[in-house]
Amino acid sequence: MTDWSQIVEDHGPIVWKTAYRLLGNGADAADCFQRTFLAAVELSRRQPVRHWPALLRRLATARALEQLRVRIRERGRQTGLSESDSQDGRASPLEVAQASELAEGMRIALGEVDPRQAQAFCLTQLEGHSYDEVAAELGVTVNHVGVLLNRARATLKERLAAFAPHRVNETKQEVQP
Amino acid sequence: MNDQPETKLEQLLAQATESLREAVSKGPSRELIDSTIDRLRTLGTGSHVPTTTPEIVRRSQRRNRLPRLVCYCALSAAVLISAFFAGWWILLDRTAMPAFAEVIQQVAKVKSVTFVSNSTLRNDSTKEIVLREHVKWYVQGQQLRMEDTVGTTATFADLAQKHIGTLDLKRKTAFTHLLDDDLGELFANPIGQIQQLKAGDAKLVGNEVLDGRKMQLYELDKVDFLMMGGKGATSIWVDPQTQLPVKIVIEPKKLKDRSVFIEITNFDWNKELDESLFRVPGDYKIIDANRWMRERREDKPQKN
Numbered sequence: 174m175t176d177w178s179q180i181v182e183d184h185g186p187i188v189w190k191t192a193y194r195l196l197g198n199g200a201d202a203a204d205c206f207q208r209t210f211l212a213a214v215e216l217s218r219r220q221p222v223r224h225w226p227a228l229l230r231r232l233a234t235a236r237a238l239e240q241l242r243v244r245i246r247e248r249g250r251q252t253g254l255s256e257s258d259s260q261d262g263r264a265s266p267l268e269v270a271q272a273s274e275l276a277e278g279m280r281i282a283l284g285e286v287d288p289r290q291a292q293a294f295c296l297t298q299l300e301g302h303s304y305d306e307v308a309a310e311l312g313v314t315v316n317h318v319g320v321l322l323n324r325a326r327a328t329l330k331e332r333l334a335a336f337a338p339h340r341v342n343e344t345k346q347e348v349q350p
Numbered sequence: 351m352n353d354q355p356e357t358k359l360e361q362l363l364a365q366a367t368e369s370l371r372e373a374v375s376k377g378p379s380r381e382l383i384d385s386t387i388d389r390l391r392t393l394g395t396g397s398h399v400p401t402t403t404p405e406i407v408r409r410s411q412r413r414n415r416l417p418r419l420v421c422y423c424a425l426s427a428a429v430l431i432s433a434f435f436a437g438w439w440i441l442l443d444r445t446a447m448p449a450f451a452e453v454i455q456q457v458a459k460v461k462s463v464t465f466v467s468n469s470t471l472r473n474d475s476t477k478e479i480v481l482r483e484h485v486k487w488y489v490q491g492q493q494l495r496m497e498d499t500v501g502t503t504a505t506f507a508d509l510a511q512k513h514i515g516t517l518d519l520k521r522k523t524a525f526t527h528l529l530d531d532d533l534g535e536l537f538a539n540p541i542g543q544i545q546q547l548k549a550g551d552a553k554l555v556g557n558e559v560l561d562g563r564k565m566q567l568y569e570l571d572k573v574d575f576l577m578m579g580g581k582g583a584t585s586i587w588v589d590p591q592t593q594l595p596v597k598i599v600i601e602p603k604k605l606k607d608r609s610v611f612i613e614i615t616n617f618d619w620n621k622e623l624d625e626s627l628f629r630v631p632g633d634y635k636i637i638d639a640n641r642w643m644r645e646r647r648e649d650k651p652q653k654n
Contacts, residue, residue: 177390181383189378194370206378207386214390276373279366298367330359333366 175217180225181210187226188233194299195237197280205240209233227302231310234295241284282332290325293318362476453568453586456593462490462623466616472609493628506628515630524630525637558587560597566590594619 185206192205209232213222222228283291293311296302297318308315470482488495492510497503507514514527555567570584587597598614630636 178387181387181390185383185386186377194373197373203378203382206382207389210386210390275366276369279370282366299370326363329366330363333362334359 177210177214180213184225184229188229191230191233191300192237195234195280195283195295196240197276201237201240201244205233205236208236212236227306227310230300230302231292231296234292234300235288238283238288238291238295241280242288245281245284278333279329282329285332286325286328290321290328293321294325294329297322452593453588453595457595460594460619462488462619462621464488464616464618464621464623465614468613468615470611472611474609488623488627490623490628495627508628517630517634522631522634523637524634526630555585560587564590565596592619 188206188209189202192209193199193202196202196205209229212232212235213229216222216228216232283295286294289311293307296307296310297304302310304315304318308318311318311321313321465487467485467487468483469485483498486497488497493506493508495504495506502519504517504519505514506517512528516525516527517523518525553569555569557564558567559565565587566589568586568588570586583601585597585599585601586595588594589596594617596615596617598612600610600612600614
């Protein structure tokens with residue numbers, strides 16, 4: 174019988190860290206946190222779990238990426254800054270905006286990347302999983318992980334290139350007198 | 351995309367990845383852990399796993415939107431109040447050049463005004479637009495109101511009473527602030543700095559056609575004020591018939607590694623404004639934001 178109380182206590186911080194990193198605010202991270210454990214319950218009924226931290230990181234990453242994609246779909250209807258620990262009341266709002274700028278751009282980009290590519294990227298680059306581990310977690314070969322990563326990097330760079338000066342200059346002309 | 355050097359993009363991706371790695375927070379709250387455990391226990395041996403968001407999360411979502419809203423409005427207020435008072439106090443400065451004297455006199459007689467400000471915060475190194483806001487302003491005496499143009503939030507302030515309120519128009523919630531707390535610095539310091547400005551640099555540059563009408567263009571150089579932290583340029587277009595501004599542009603050279611560009615247009619002078627614009631509507635829930643933010647800071651762990 175799985176002791177879920179102990180699993181949540183022991184591995185909750187790992188799940189929270191993964192979720193918060195990708196989602197950037199407490200509310201979404203809390204949502205992801207609970208969805209991750211609900212998914213873990215479902216998965217544990219189908220197969221034995223050998224390594225809880227790895228499984229929970231993978232599930233949390235997948236749930237967080239799902240939420241990112243939903244957020245992007247709703248982006249046109251919402252505005253707001255992500256939270257960060259620099260937002261402690263002493264940092265100015267400007268500093269908060271600066272600190273969260275790049276991370277938020279990356280979150281948007283990840284939400285627009287193919288789900289499997291995004292998951293491969295997050296697990297290796299953010300969670301520190303090896304290619305072998307990711308291959309086992311995603312059910313693909315190690316070579317396929319490399320392909321997914323290369324494609325993810327190319328797409329992310331393309332999305333991040335929205336920071337390119339020529340595009341900004343076009344925008345600037347719209348607002349200047 | 352092809353004109354982007356690959357190394358620059360690689361660097362950008364590396365920085366963005368690092369920024370996510372560093373986006374850490376203290377662990378999950380005790381409340382979240384307990385509610386998750388309770389939720390999992392109630393699943394028992396049943397085969398169905400509910401996919402709906404538990405109530406604890408929905409409450410958490412509502413609660414956690416508050417700091418984002420407060421921060422968002424504080425940024426708006428800091429930048430835009432700066433913009434407004436820059437123009438306002440400069441115009442009221444009696445040491446301005448004679449050509450500007452009549453404009454100053456007319457502005458001093460004004461009882462109320464509405465206008466729209468467009469502010470853009472730009473990253474100087476990447477040239478990326480970090481933040482862009484369009485805000486409708488209402489000013490009457492010492493009372494101000496700012497509304498975002500999408501109709502989600504509004505901030506009003508009574509500078510005489512040193513009181514600020516931020517309204518969540520959709521959820522009918524009001525966050526009230528006092529100017530003598532952390533947020534107060536954002537409001538008080540800019541005003542204090544503006545009062546020390548010298549408007550002797552104002553000069554008539556010439557005439558410029560705006561919307562088919564010839565306007566007088568004044569420029570104020572070497573303006574050092576507010577969060578701008580250095581030299582900047584302020585341009586003011588004045589209607590020669592009314593001697594009142596029709597457009598103000600503030601373009602400081604540098605703000606750390608950011609630049610702020612602020613354009614103020616759509617002036618409507620001496621329009622009678624309803625007092626209810628500057629109050630919390632009766633059916634709104636009121637939250638003391640000063641106390642709320644203080645409690646939130648006390649909850650945070652100390653960093654080594």
